Amino acid sequence: MAHLINSDVFLAFSTYATIVVLKMIFMSFLTAYYRITEKAFSNWEDTGTASKDPEERKKMLQTNPNVERVRRCHQNDLENIVPFVVIGLLYALTNPDLSTALWHFRVFVGSRFIHTVSYVMAIPQPSRALSWMVGLLTTFSMAYRVLTTALFL
Amino acid sequence: MAHLINSDVFLAFSTYATIVVLKMIFMSFLTAYYRITEKAFSNWEDTGTASKDPEERKKMLQTNPNVERVRRCHQNDLENIVPFVVIGLLYALTNPDLSTALWHFRVFVGSRFIHTVSYVMAIPQPSRALSWMVGLLTTFSMAYRVLTTALFL
Amino acid sequence: MAHLINSDVFLAFSTYATIVVLKMIFMSFLTAYYRITEKAFSNWEDTGTASKDPEERKKMLQTNPNVERVRRCHQNDLENIVPFVVIGLLYALTNPDLSTALWHFRVFVGSRFIHTVSYVMAIPQPSRALSWMVGLLTTFSMAYRVLTTALFL
Numbered sequence A, B, C: 001m002a003h004l005i006n007s008d009v010f011l012a013f014s015t016y017a018t019i020v021v022l023k024m025i026f027m028s029f030l031t032a033y034y035r036i037t038e039k040a041f042s043n044w045e046d047t048g049t050a051s052k053d054p055e056e057r058k059k060m061l062q063t064n065p066n067v068e069r070v071r072r073c074h075q076n077d078l079e080n081i082v083p084f085v086v087i088g089l090l091y092a093l094t095n096p097d098l099s100t101a102l103w104h105f106r107v108f109v110g111s112r113f114i115h116t117v118s119y120v121m122a123i124p125q126p127s128r129a130l131s132w133m134v135g136l137l138t139t140f141s142m143a144y145r146v147l148t149t150a151l152f153l
Helices: A008-040 A046-047 A055-061 A067-090 A098-120 A128-150 B006-038 B044-049 B054-059 B064-091 B098-120 B127-150 C008-038 C044-049 C054-059 C064-093 C098-122 C127-150
Strands: none
Touching: A008 A067, A008 A098, A008 C064, A008 C127, A046 A055, A067 A098, A067 A128, A067 B006, A067 B064, A067 C064, A098 A128, A128 B006, B006 B098, B006 C098, B044 B054, B054 B064, B064 B098, B064 C008, B064 C064, B098 B127, B127 C008, C008 C064, C008 C098, C044 C054, C064 C098, C064 C127, C098 C127
């Protein structure tokens, strides 16, 4: 890595942030998979790959519970992974202890994988609620360090 | 903070970015609060905490105006705070004047708090539109400095 | 730019990230334009600018296909531009070859402009699908370099 960034904490942040963002991108493919297999599209021009018959195509402009479930999971990723990336980047620059930082990143990324599985497979609560909360707690812990180290209002 | 980041402008950016991202996370809790008090859920597995009766649970899979309002506010946060964080970070690295930078960050973060209150409490327009526009103008102003300082196509 | 960031690759990233984020912000204005011209709002307080008659205002609380189309495009931007910005920033810090980096940034940003035009004008597939995929492939290519250069688990 460039001379700018040569700390192990920053390398760890780069690794975990990239992994969890790739996981988030995966939700797009899962949405596309369900849209195609469930024949449930939002755009007229998307139905042409599934059928040429205008009547059938019109019926495909529908909402589907599996598609909507994946989309809600994707939205929850945006709402939680974006804060992690922003606060995690600033946290990585506060020179935290390496093993403390690693555990923050690992717990967050692990919690988001568990959250996705819980959501997409509709595993009974509180599995999804707990994984969501664990991810938020690691974000809050990093935010606390950023604000106590860098506060400048 | 680490040796990499020792400018006051960067500390100020870290502080305000963390505060406004925490405000965005708060919207998740507000959504959860309204979902529980209004008994309006999106997922079957979420209704189990409110009732055990399958008929009652089915009725809770509904949309509710208060829940939808908070969700729109959260979405607007994503659409506006993400650009602020990205452009603000690059702006902080252009070595701007400290007091100019501070006012950009303060006005943006203040405008988003006013926007949230205006949205959630449904205060008559143009309060929400104005607070949205003020936040965008500070983002545009920072983007202008980034592009005039760093332009490399 | 500040002493921290004086590499051409970082300047190029700053330029393209700012441009593509500004493009994303433009979707908010396009949504507002369609909401006003199509008289399709989500909030009661927003209808007051279009009419004073309560009956007419009630009718304006409707969904409209043009508004929804722009909103889906905006959402797709969030789902794809956020990963580009995060992974692109980390990629820019891995000290990549300047011309390789430039082409990654150019292809991504170009693909998102084509995606927006394809989406908003409802150009037949696979134009939108292809532009979406090209943008993702540049993101994956940058993620590959970040993970092979910075892997620290």
